[in-house]
Amino acid sequence: MTTVSISQKNYRSKIHPQKFALWTSFASIIMMFAALTSAYIVKQASGNWLEFQLPRHFVASTVCIVGSSIALHLSLRGFKKSNRSIHKVGLIIGFILGLTFVVLQYFGWQTLFSYGVDLKGNASGSFFYLITGLHALHVLGGIAALFVALYHTFTLPFVASERRVHRYELVVQYWHFVDVLWIYLLLFILFVK
Amino acid sequence: MAELITTYDTDVILADQGYDDHFHEHHHGDKYQTGFIHHYIFSMDHKIIARQFLITGIFWAIIGAAMSVIFRLQLGFPEESMAWIKPLLGKWIVLDEAGIGTLAPEFYYALVTMHGTILVFFVLTAGLSGTFSNLLIPLQIGARDMASPFLNMLSYWFFFTAGVIMFYSLFLSTGPFSGGWTAYPPLSALPQASTGSGTGMTLWLVSLTLFVVSVLLGGINYITTVLNLRTQGMTMWRMPLTIWAFFVTAILGLLSFPVLASGFFMLIMDRSLGTSFFLSDIFIEGAALDRVGGTPILYQHLFWFLGHPEVYIIILPAMGIASEVLSVHARKPIFGYKAMVLSILAIGFLSFIVWAHHMFMSGVNPFISNFFVIFTLIIAVPSAVKVFNWITTLWGGNIRLNSAMLFAIGFVSMFISGGLTGIFLGNSAIDIQLHDTYFVVAHFHIVMGIAAFFGMFAGIYHWYPKMFGRFMSETMGKIHFWGTLIGAYAIFWPMHYIGMAGVPRRYYSFDGFDAFRHFGDLNKFITIAAAIVFMLQLLFVLNFFYSIWKGKKMTNRNPWEATTLEWSTPIEGIHGNWPGKIPSVHRWAYDYNKDEREYVPQYIPMVEGEEAGDH
CATH class of the missing domain: 1.20.210.10 (Cytochrome c oxidase-like, subunit I domain)
Structure with a gap:
């Protein structure tokens, strides 16, 4: 590609501009969820708020996404050390656990719905589905990126070039971000009562 | 008095003093130089993208302003016949038996709404900061292009698509959205609220959601470019005020537009999925609506959390441009450069904690x-x-x-x-x-x-x-x-x-x-x-x-005798901006009439014993 050369060559600072751009985009995602969670607090304070127990699925899904983060972290370390098997196994485990997270979220929503918590009903349910759903969309974006990384791992020759390490690092950092975001959202929903 | 120095041999100085980033040793393909499509349409060059933003902005400004003239005609001359604009507005001009044409009230509201939406978002946000951030950030900080030319191109095309959808909504048989540019629920949440609240509002939401994406992609790029791609010697305190203004503008956009997006998502759910975030106690034609428990004030908070920073997103770039132009054409350093920067930062910070002044009369405590x-x-x-x-x-x-x-x-x-x-x-x-x-x-x-x-x-x-x-x-x-x-x-x-x-x-x-x-x-x-x-x-x-x-x-590359780096590039803009090395910066941007010299560009090294202009 002719276009990437600009961002890779013309910078003098220590941080790669693309990495910095990724962090900047985290700020805007944080603002989006900050808006939703503060709207949640405002709405909750105004009364008529249904309290419900979260299905166990969400605990299991939390374990999955934390596990996938750890696996991807090890996979990135393996890639940097040119350890092919650790890189590959870590990526596969991380990818599968990531997918499991989304599937578990889906079954969690189903269970919650069967408890009688409807999207259209009380605002507490609407907020729950909106916030977790929007988060799941961000996770799906991460899964798409992981899929590309997986595809590259299986099709390209294994070379831990600076450029490929950098690209993989971007994907893994995004994944850690949606992981931490989920933990924040879960704790928020559990404890803001 | 000695003769003032007024000309500089830029090419020689740059070749001698510039910073070599080895840019031209790499092969960039001929993508940027040849082919109409890649050069003028799907261009990734920041100078072309700037012109795309500008010309699209002008297109929207004409439409938005023409709308205001039409509703002003209704306000100034309510008795006069408007039959003469029937060819343009069609069924929105209603003719009576005598051939007297009146503007349909629903369409009057649609015009007011669209005038606001178009001018605020498409002209004064995209057309202003989109144009000048793109043009000036790389040129004035001494960068070859934006941090990510690709995201920059996407930013324009998201804006363009948002525009196409909004433009299409003008021609709907039910008209575009007509509940005010702020789109307060319940007018925006219930399709039965007015003719424009149906498809018109749906398209409005789709269009503005795409617009938010455009602003975010642009903003991420502007911030990253300013912080990471400044040339050698271009410290933050040597940046022209234009760059400071665009930088803070981008930060405001990056932090406030996502909040609007959250509000939009909730509104979309209220419209399409039956939730009641913003709806409660509504009666339509005497019958109570079964959507209860929400509050429209919540939407107003989310909207104005963007809405107030938005007015600074509009005015800060104008402030930056005015500062630069005033200094160049007054042939004087800008007065109080640091105070100017600090006041930009202060305005940026304060803009986030004043939003409810738009809501004093809508029921806030x-x-x-x-x-x-x-x-x-x-x-x-x-x-x-x-x-x-x-x-x-x-x-x-x-x-x-x-x-x-x-x-x-x-x-x-x-x-x-x-x-x-x-x-x-x-x-x-x-x-x-x-x-x-x-x-x-x-x-x-x-x-x-x-x-x-x-x-x-x-x-x-x-x-x-x-x-x-x-x-x-x-x-x-x-x-x-x-x-x-x-x-x-x-x-x-x-x-x-x-x-x-x-x-x-x-x-x-x-x-x-x-x-x-x-x-x-x-x-x-x-x-x-x-x-x-x-x-x-x-x-x-x-x-x-x-x-x-x-x-x-233009025969001279620096016609205004300005000090900033954009005037050291060749008259014919080229990909990568500077043909050889990029300039290296030795001074602030406002050395006008300094020590017997009429102006001293930023890439001129300090002479011995010279004191910095911004001390």
């Missing part, structure tokens, strides 16, 4: 209002610092009164006039009388509509040679300036009086209000002024497009 009153009034302090510094920059300057400078001075005038009325409106008690009247309309049109336009015009006249290699006609530019300045005051000055008398904004007609009857002549006057000012803008558009092909050619 009056004790909470106090908090917002205080911070709103505090914004007057950094604003006044800026005004003071602009005026002192002019003081004793060697002023060139060309079109760019005139518009920059006009910007200061407008900003003062409009800013002062902001102090009235910032008080929640005075707001009881003034809210939702023409006083508000006059205030924000002067302070962020006309002022931002003046900043934009100053920028266009000033950087036109950089964009197109030619100059715009000065004669037409001066007619444009004086006509617009006088005309803009003629439109909005009288509105203050109408507003103080309590005439509400957005009303289709005042037939039913005896108290407002005597404002009929004033309304006629405003409408005539609006029509004349509109014609003058067409003169500007003519000048703009005529000069692209027929304007006076």
